[in-house]
Every structure is written in structure tokens, then in C-alpha cells.
Amino acid sequence: MEQFFYFLSFLAILTSIMVVVSKNPVHSVLYLILTFFAITGHYILLNAHFLAIVNLVVYAGAIMVLFLFVIMFLNLNKDAEPKKPVAMQFASVLAAGLLFLVLVAAVKDVSLGTSSIPVSNIGYVSELGKLLFTKFMVPFEITSILFLSAMIGAVVIAKK
Amino acid sequence: MDIVLIEKSILVVIIFAISLGIAAYSTYFERKFAGFFQDRVGPNNAGPFGILQPLADGAKLFTKEEFIPTNANTFLFILGPSLAMLTACMTSAVIPWGGTLEVAGRTISLQVADLSVGILYVFGVVSLGVYGIMIGGWSSNNKYSLLGAIRAASQNISYEIAMGLSIIALLMVASDGTLSISNIVNFQINNYWLIVYQPLGFLIFMICSFAETNRTPFDLPECEAELVGGYHTEYSSMKLGLYLFAEYVNMFISSAVMATLYFGGYDVPFLADFEASLGHNLVTILGTLFFFGKIMLFIFFFMWVRWTIPRFRYDQLMKLGWQVLIPLSIINIVLTGLVLTFVK
Structure with missing residues (x-):
């Protein structure tokens, strides 16, 4: 079970990073679909079958199809990309930095105890x-x- | 534990082989039926009655020139047909193909995985099925392919809603707290088939199945009169073959799902009475054969519709999905609820 957990976590983090790093928006969406698959795997490990399959149907299935649909319609490429003003770029860097600070602050107090996966029937x-x-x-x-x-x-x- | 794994593996291989075999021969029968409906002969040169035609088609597709457009995204171009075939084959894992066999003191279930969320699994795979078409259509870098892919996506999403709502009404009647498919078949063995309780639900589900498998009259993603070949315009050789083949596997699987959910699956009325005289295994095998008979009838129905009804216009398709099927399926849920509350 633990190997599965590490594999899925690795997959989820790797594909999430690829979502941000990919130049091509269609590739980003495809990586995001893989991320949802990894999260579905996590739900299955937690014995939450219903949540797992609904995550697959709703997010990986329906919502990502819509994302892909919209991005294909927009036909994004270098020429069509709008020029963003410097102030806006500065603001987005600031906002992302603040979010990063909050995340780091949240992770700081986490205690890395040994926690086993709880087995319960609540997910049925x-x-x-x-x-x-x-x-x-x-x-x-x-x-x-x-x-x-x-x-x-x-x-x-x-x-x- | 290990012997279960071996049994399941054998079952998976058998189901896979049968799905592909039936899909291959569906192409032959489709062309034969098309010939019949149009007063022609149909394929008749390869072997007696043209029975080797699928093999000839396969050999042709495999040996044709492989062509990938220069400006296409090569990886996604190859991924598209692979995904289409993969998702087409995935659903068969949760369908109960028969009762149980007793071999050497062991009871073997003819269902690969009896998931507690079986119906939603079917639904999940259906919703993933459109990615093969979308990715293939987009990566071809061709406007006709892209239009086909976009049509496929919007059609798939629109008809998924009505399909899900018709399944809700079905579960209100048949579920006992889980969403497992074997459960629904058991309900139908003990009561009437669900078509009796859910005629409107079945009609909606069937129309949505036609739309989800992109069969006529819903085959707008590959509408050859407007879009050259739709999402597979740029495909050649076996990649095109996989797209075409996936459609037939999908048709087989959705026939199996319809037969399971609304027509009792492997249930045959009064067959259980013969269990004492025929033996358990023979009854199971007969049930499975009857199940395949039901599937064949549905496949024939798919073909019958294809060669009888012309395809919709795109706005008519959307109108049917959003303004007719969704309200109807909501009415169906309310009616089912009222009947369950006041009649039972």
C-alpha cells in the first residue's frame, strides 16, 4: 500500500509541476488530467470508492473536457498572446509569492508522525x-x- | 489468492478476444446489412459469402502507408487512437457476463471485477472516451479534424447529463445501497426486467448511447458531407483502423451495458427451473449465450438505425439533448419517485 501511496504522490506532484511548466496550454490540460487520475488513486487507497469514481467522472471526465474544448477553440499561440503590462506582471508575482508564503507557513508546523491509512467504510x-x-x-x-x-x-x- | 489472479487473467483474455472478434465481425455484418437495406449484395468475394472480409480489411489497413502530417503533434497524434481503443476496451471489466461456473470444486464468477461503484465506473469510462477523439482531432493540426473533435466533445458532454439522470431513476428502483452491476442483474433475476419499470429511462439511455458511441444519427464528429472525415481526416493505416475499430468495440460494449441494465443481463426467465436436470454449469453457459444473443440484437438495432435514419443537423442535435432529453429524464426521476412512494 505504501509503495502505491508514494508512487501516486510522486505522479501527482510531477504532473502538477508539468501543468505549470508546459508551454503549450493543451499539454497543460492533459497533465492536469493525469493529476486527477493520481488523486483518484489516492481516494481508492483511502477506501473512498464513491469519491474516487466521482472525481474521475466529474473532474477528469466532464470538466477537463470542457477545459480542453475551450482551449482548442481559443487556439492559443505566440502571436495571439496578449502583451501584459509590467504592473500586472509585478502584481501577479507578488500575489503568487504571498500564496507561497502562506503555504510554507502551513507546512512549517506539520508533524511528520507515522500515520497509517485509516480503514473505514465511510467512503462506501x-x-x-x-x-x-x-x-x-x-x-x-x-x-x-x-x-x-x-x-x-x-x-x-x-x-x- | 494466486489462483484467483490466474482465473481472472484468463477471463480478461477471453473477454478481450471475444470483444475484438465481435467488433471485427460487426464490420462484416454492418456491410452485409447495409447491402441488404440498399438492395445490394455487400462484400462477397473474400471467402464464402465474403466471410473473410474483416481479415482482408485488417491486412489492408496494416500494410498501408503510415502517414503523419508535418505540423502535427507526433506524440499526441499517436496517443489519440491508442486512447480511443483503450477506453473502448476498459468497460468490459465490470460487466457480469454470466453466473458462476463450478470447476474442480471452485466457484468462478464470470465477472472480472464486481466494483461497488460499477455503474459509475461505466459512466466514468464513457466520459473519458472522448479524449481519444479530441486529442487525435486537435493534434492533426487540421481545421476539419478540430471541428470534428469539438463536435465530439460538446455532444459527449451534453448527452452524458441525460444518461446520468436516466441511470439515477434506474438506481432508485433497483439499488440496495450499492451501485454494483451484479446487484442490478440480481434484482432483475428476482423481479421483472428493468425495462418494465423504466421504459422511458431505457429510451433516454439508448438515445444517449447512440450519441456517446458517435453512431448515426449522431455521427456528426465524422460527418463526411461537411468535414471530409471529421476527427480522423489526417489518419491513415492502422491508426485510422483503430479509430474505426474502437467505434465497433464501443457499440458492442454499450449493447452489453443496455442488455445488462434494462434486459436482465444473463437472466433468462424459467431457465433456473432446469438447473436440477441440466446441471449448474450448463445453465450458466446457456445464460451467457442468451446474454450474447441480447447483445447481438442490440448491435443489429444499431446497424438498422444507421442505414435507415439520416443524421441530424448540429443545432437539432443540441436541441434534442438539452431541451428534450434532459427535461424528460428529470420528469422520469420525479415520476419514479412518486410511484415508489405511493404505489409500493
Whole structure:
């Protein structure tokens, strides 16, 4: 199990770095898909089958297809790339640096104890369903209505 | 542990071989049926009744010149058809192809992996299936290929929603707390087939299957009248062969999924009554044969539709997906909920 964990973590970090480093935006999206696969592997190791497969369907499947779709349409290349003003570049470096500071501060206090992967059945569909429809009933229903209204909104826009 | 692994490996190899064999002969029967529907003979030169035609096609595709456009992205150009074939073959792992066989005191299940989230796995692989087409179409660096790829992507996403919603209604009837596929088949063995409970759901699921496999009337990604060859315009040789072949494997697998989810899978009514006289193994094998019979009927239906109905216009396709199928599948969920609450 531990080898799998290290392999998946290595894969996730490597592909995440490649997402940022890749020059070609389509390559970035493809690396991001690999990252989602690695994270799905992590969920499986945690015995969270439902979350794993939903991560695969929603993120690796649907959302990344949309990303790829949009990027293919934009047809990004060197000539079309807009010139960014120096102030904007400075601001983005500053913002990224501050985020990096926060992350480092968060990692500083982490204790590297020996933790084993907890084996529980909470990731099974039936357990998750019970939890969602009892303890988290209200937020779950509100989210459902939100999604339904988004979908109906899309249909209404399409009808115009 | 090890013997289970060996059993499963043998099963995987057999299923893989059968999928490829059926896909190969689907091409032959498609052309024979096309001939029949159009009052022609169809392929009849290679062997008796042209039965060796798939082998001749394979040999032709393998020996043709390999061509990669100069401005194409070589790695992704090769990755495209590979991914298309890979995702086409992945679904067969969770389909229960039959009951259990008893060999030398061991009970062997004819399902490779009985995942607790089996249906969602099928759904996940379907949603990944479009990458082969998208990557191939984009990396060809050809506007017709790109248009084909974009059509494939938007079509896939649009029809996935209705497909998922029709599966929700199915699970409301048949699930016992897990999403495993063998469970759904067991439900159908003990009750009626799910087509009886979910006729509207089946109709939606079937239309979406046509759209997800890019079969006519939803074959706009390779619409030859507008886009030359669609996403595989630039492909030649066996790479083109893999794309075409993946479509037939997809057709076989989605026929198997439809037969499993709505037509009882390997369940045959009253066959279990003969178990005492025929023996357990023979009943299982008969069930599997009947399952393949159901699959063949669906494959025939796919072909029948292809040679009967012309393809949609693109705006009609989107209209059908978003304005007809999604509202219908939501109504189906509400109706199923009402019936389950008040009738049971």
C-alpha cells in the first residue's frame, strides 16, 4: 500500500509541476488530467470508492473536457498572446509569492508522525448516502437546487 | 489468492478476444446489412459469402502507408487512437457476463471485477472516451479534424447529463445501497426486467448511447458531407483502423451495458427451473449465450438505425439533448419517485 501511496504522490506532484511548466496550454490540460487520475488513486487507497469514481467522472471526465474544448477553440499561440503590462506582471508575482508564503507557513508546523491509512467504510455509497441525507440534509438539498437551477438556466438560455 | 489472479487473467483474455472478434465481425455484418437495406449484395468475394472480409480489411489497413502530417503533434497524434481503443476496451471489466461456473470444486464468477461503484465506473469510462477523439482531432493540426473533435466533445458532454439522470431513476428502483452491476442483474433475476419499470429511462439511455458511441444519427464528429472525415481526416493505416475499430468495440460494449441494465443481463426467465436436470454449469453457459444473443440484437438495432435514419443537423442535435432529453429524464426521476412512494 505504501509503495502505491508514494508512487501516486510522486505522479501527482510531477504532473502538477508539468501543468505549470508546459508551454503549450493543451499539454497543460492533459497533465492536469493525469493529476486527477493520481488523486483518484489516492481516494481508492483511502477506501473512498464513491469519491474516487466521482472525481474521475466529474473532474477528469466532464470538466477537463470542457477545459480542453475551450482551449482548442481559443487556439492559443505566440502571436495571439496578449502583451501584459509590467504592473500586472509585478502584481501577479507578488500575489503568487504571498500564496507561497502562506503555504510554507502551513507546512512549517506539520508533524511528520507515522500515520497509517485509516480503514473505514465511510467512503462506501450507502454510508455516504446516509450521512448526506441525515446530518448534511440541508446543505445537500440546497446544493442540489443550485445545480438544478444551473441546468435549467442553461436550457432556458439555449431556448432563446 | 494466486489462483484467483490466474482465473481472472484468463477471463480478461477471453473477454478481450471475444470483444475484438465481435467488433471485427460487426464490420462484416454492418456491410452485409447495409447491402441488404440498399438492395445490394455487400462484400462477397473474400471467402464464402465474403466471410473473410474483416481479415482482408485488417491486412489492408496494416500494410498501408503510415502517414503523419508535418505540423502535427507526433506524440499526441499517436496517443489519440491508442486512447480511443483503450477506453473502448476498459468497460468490459465490470460487466457480469454470466453466473458462476463450478470447476474442480471452485466457484468462478464470470465477472472480472464486481466494483461497488460499477455503474459509475461505466459512466466514468464513457466520459473519458472522448479524449481519444479530441486529442487525435486537435493534434492533426487540421481545421476539419478540430471541428470534428469539438463536435465530439460538446455532444459527449451534453448527452452524458441525460444518461446520468436516466441511470439515477434506474438506481432508485433497483439499488440496495450499492451501485454494483451484479446487484442490478440480481434484482432483475428476482423481479421483472428493468425495462418494465423504466421504459422511458431505457429510451433516454439508448438515445444517449447512440450519441456517446458517435453512431448515426449522431455521427456528426465524422460527418463526411461537411468535414471530409471529421476527427480522423489526417489518419491513415492502422491508426485510422483503430479509430474505426474502437467505434465497433464501443457499440458492442454499450449493447452489453443496455442488455445488462434494462434486459436482465444473463437472466433468462424459467431457465433456473432446469438447473436440477441440466446441471449448474450448463445453465450458466446457456445464460451467457442468451446474454450474447441480447447483445447481438442490440448491435443489429444499431446497424438498422444507421442505414435507415439520416443524421441530424448540429443545432437539432443540441436541441434534442438539452431541451428534450434532459427535461424528460428529470420528469422520469420525479415520476419514479412518486410511484415508489405511493404505489409500493
